[in-house]
Amino acid sequence: MCGVVPQVLVFTSGRIRKTMNVEYMGLKEISGPLVVIDGVKDASYEEMVEITVGKNKRLGQIIKIDGELCVVQVFEGTRGISLENTRSKLLGKPLKMPLSKELLGRVMDGIGRPVDELGEIYPEKSWDINGEPINPVMREYPRNFIQTGISSIDGLTTLIRGQKLPVFSGSGLPHNQLAVQIVRQAKISDTENENFAVVFAAMGVKHDVAEYFRQSFQKSGVLDRVVMFLNLANDPVVERIVTPRCALTAAEYLAYEKNMHVLVIMTDMTSYAEALREISSSKGEIPSRKGYPGYLYSDLASLYERAGMVKGCKGSITQIPILTMPNDDITHPIPDLTGYITEGQIVLDKNLSQKGIYPPVSILPSLSRLMKDGIGEGYTRADHPQVANQLFASYAKVQEVRALASVIGEEELSEIDKLYMKFGRKFEENFISQDFRENRSIEETLDLGWTLLRLLPKEELDRISPDTIAKYYDISESGAGDF
């Protein structure tokens, strides 16, 4: 563990627990996913509770204590539970994730229990799934470029190892394909395929989506480096709160204990946040925006901030959370609060998708905050920052010209504006758009950028220094004829 083992909480505070085997019969109240147990002695905050209903055992967690009253959220839901038919037992520990390198290649349910019939995991370690905040002085600032082979990402919203870079999508958009293409093509580890791993957390997604990911991992031959955590659409809602935490605990183990570079895909964060809202409303909490609890920001941060790199460790955790924006609204609390926490966002756009452009990355609202430190001389190529900047600025200008064209007609545009119209079209068709199987090197991406910029007169390139223009704009290069 790169030096230090995280504190494992045992809930005895140095005293021997006398009540370990006490069972509490019946309940005082049931409300949504929550139950209230009365007369509890010696309960610890956030301790796990096992609730037996007939022959069937369910897990829950204490989320509030008031004297001898304990409010417990039941992961598997409260269906079939009555005030009389339960026996509850305190387990004396928080929810823990059993950890071992054997996790690779395995499929688990939403609370980290194997479901692939390959048997139990023999844990080497067992960690509290809530993790602990990384001390900012122990973080290593991420700077290593991950080539994904996708021009819109590598060129304009560069992914950095240890970054948290979500995909903001909408229903019907190819965010899953994009995630799969990233996993397939990303050069995460310097030593190629040696020590990278993928942790996949599904929250409330349909069965066929989970299956699509599994098959894609299989086809690209990485399945034995993937750990999957599945809470599907018909799985219990409360469990959904736990799924990403189990996944991130596994990721931390692989990164900080086994020095692996871990890519974590979490989908769909919208379902996750909705589950949080549902539980919050059963608790009768005062909502903030759109019914989401006031602590949604802190809660999401407790997941996203688990990405990163730390001093003295070779491993890293890179997160690509996927969320579907309700009503394609980027100001909705889920994308909004996510964007406030993550280090940028890749925004997908319906209009581009309808034009047949894959991946439909809307570059203007997309951003990679860590890009500045991982591109340019010594990282990608010296001209990269300027090319990226110019492409953004010129494409922004295209939007203005298009708005004007829609008013006065394209024929009425000035000559220079017509060039912008052409640039915009070619940029979308040739730069943003690429095949699902196409893997472009960063040089190819940047050269393509120049080919496009050459459609515009030099004077228009106000974000590029004269030397860089001299070096890249003026050379006539084969292939430029395409446009």
Place this chain on the structure above:
Amino acid sequence: MENTSQGTIFGINGPVIKVRGKHAFQMLEMVLVGHDRLIGEVIRVLETETIVQVYENTTGLKPGEPVISTGKPLTVKLGPGIIGNVFDGIERPLAQVAKNTGIFITRGNVMDNLDREKLWDVRILVKPGDYVTQGKVLAEVKETESVNHKIMVPPNVKGEIIEAASDGLYNIDKIIVKVRDGKQVHNLTLVQEWPVREPRPYYHRLPLDIPLITGQRVIDTLFPMAKGGAAAIPGGFGTGKTLTQHQLAKWANADIIVYVGCGERGNEITEVLEDFPKLIDPRSGRPLMERTVLIGNTSNMPVAAREASIYTGITLAEYYRDMGYDVAIMADSTSRWAEALREISGRLEEMPAEEGFPAYLPSRLSEFYERAGRVETFNGTEGSVSIIGAVSPQGGDFSEPVTQNTKRFTRCFWALDKALAYTRHYPAINWINSYSEYNDDLSDWYSKNAHVEFTDKKKEISRILQEEGKLLDIVKLIGSDILPDEQKLVLETAKVIRQGFLQQNAYHEQDTYVPVKKQYLMMDSILRLYEKAMMLVNLGIPVSVIRRSGVFDEVIRIKYNISNDDLGAFDELNRRLEKTLEEIEAEYK
């Protein structure tokens, strides 16, 4: 200190604890919670129970565990060793936390706030027999190469010095002076304590007529900030709040920077820690870290300590102000602090006002921003605390309660604009929606120290931008081709102002910080070009001809082509521009 008043935990709900038992707790008193002695603060005292907010993760606490009174409010330790350090929201040094618990922060970290072993070179400035009152400087310590730390008589202490140590190397606990006040003797060391929620006293307030120079053109010229003032930077995610805060922390002409990362990203603290020791303060020639203190209570750290972090930060700032320094404090983001208030308030089941925020949100905000100011201290020096608060409005919507209430208590409003950020116009400070109410009070300073015509020039620059705004509404409908050439020139000049002047690249070695004199000369060159070009246009020369000569592009590139220490180059540039324009004129005749 050894108060045994004690209760026991009755209920636990997140960071909020209900305590029963002997009810001798005072409001806002600091308490130690549970066997692990987690730090907490009393936030409500009822007849039968006391409510405590806990600054650490409460997982694993049990009813029945003890809650011990400390008899004093939440305080910070003030003394040498603050500068260059990184603390959490309640002044625990994070490097020390890392020594104890490694890469993760675990609970129950009880430790000294300031290093008690380290020896400081102390120069004593008083002698027995001197009569001293609060704020009087007793000794000096070179805290860093850039900061001379003054050891002062704590507020509300006065009397005759009966003993004084001689100069020497001492740790912070060394009693350097004994002061007798009647029967009472105060043993004064290098440290004092102060409750964070209480403003430190000063002699009296001074007018805010000196700017806090930031080296950022759009701020220093159009929307200047005063030393001792309060500014807000609202903006949706990705619009540049943090980067602007970092830029100010780097380049503002303050003596001390207090940077509070309040509920934001861990990597942003790490970035400052990596960059600042390497960056050189243009004024002192020393690394920026030598004047900076960081408070990092990131989004994933306990929410109650996030609430406290703002107060810890401002208290440190006031302490250095009292030594006669100009201090600037950046709080990124005050919205996260407001959300922490909301979260605690929700757990207390208080009646919410707007959007779930408690009804006391406005009063808390005003109390905080009131702690800004330029003052005469008790030791006769002048010091200031300038507050720059980032605001993160939900959905980027400025009508939400935190932005609206912040607007009431700050006088600079640097509105960040998503549309500008999307086009990568940085800093994305919208020149139409932003304002500074310090403008009038600072204009004297600018005419004395920058240029007599500074204010006139900036008004002209604003006017051109305003006019562009109106013209663009027309252009959207009909295109720019059929505008008269005079108006085309306004658009062209506004573009030069936007790209050449307002846009400023934080990552460019020269452009990241620009002295006010150069800012003036840039405005001057732009306006000279505008006037001369207007003459040509009035002679019937089309703007397109002028544009083709490249004069506009040349002015846009001033920021990269004329370095900050070569202001003589402006004369040459202006002559060259003039010559080009004269040639055009000659050709046309």
